[in-house]
Amino acid sequence: MPAIDEHVTPTLGIAAWSGTGKTTLLTALLPRLRELGLRVAVIKHAHHSFDVDVPGKDSYRLREAGAAPVLVASRERFALMQETPGQAEPDLNQLVAMLRPQAPDLILVEGFKAWPLPKLALYREEVGEATLLDDPYIEAVALPAASTLALAGSVERLDLDNIEEIAQWVLAWQKAWSMRA
Structure with missing residues (x-):
């Protein structure tokens, strides 16, 4: 998986x-x-099949019919729905490209842990192993104040x-990225 283009x-x-x-x-x-x-867009990875449409509504029926x-x-608001049968995991670069025309100041990505992109990691000892923090792309870790x-x-x-x-860290990070691009 290719790294996210740093000039975007x-x-x-x-x-x-x-x-x-x-x-x-x-x-x-x-x-x-x-x-x-900041105008912030979010990309969220889902590990399972999901539906944002309501069965019986026109948009659902049109999608089911093959649109x-x-x-x-x-x-x-608007919503774009695209069936992706047989597709491998979503390509984060393609998803980021889809958001660029909306001109967000920042895109936050929830999930896609394995992708090579700068990360803010969250960590709670009772929830998962610290191996997550071995990722070389992690720039900051938010953890309980009492954590050692x-x-x-x-x-x-x-x-x-x-x-x-x-929020102040994210803002400073976004400004630093924008200055180097």
Whole structure:
């Protein structure tokens, strides 16, 4: 899997074992990043089949009939649905490219742990092994303040329960990326 192109939208992975609180963190972090002036897009990896459409509705029926893709749009939102039977795992570079026309200031990626992209890792000792933190792309780790887990010298330690600290780190990271691109 190729690395994310560093000359495009800043893209930061949020990596953690299932149950650590990635989505919980993001739902608290996103409003704060918006207050700080960032337009943030999110790509979330799903490990299973999922459906965002409602059986019986026109868009569902059209997709089931073979439309590929189906774009449903209103004044308030749009959704693009594409069947991908037989496809391998999604290609993160393709997904990032799909978001670029929306001109976000930052793309946060939940999941895709194995992809070579800069990451903010979340860690709770009771949830998973520390082997996740061996990833050379991890730039910061958010963990409970009381944790005594040793981190590599180049990896920044953040308090998992301090959304403001995490938001300020993400903002600084995004600005640093934008300046080097």
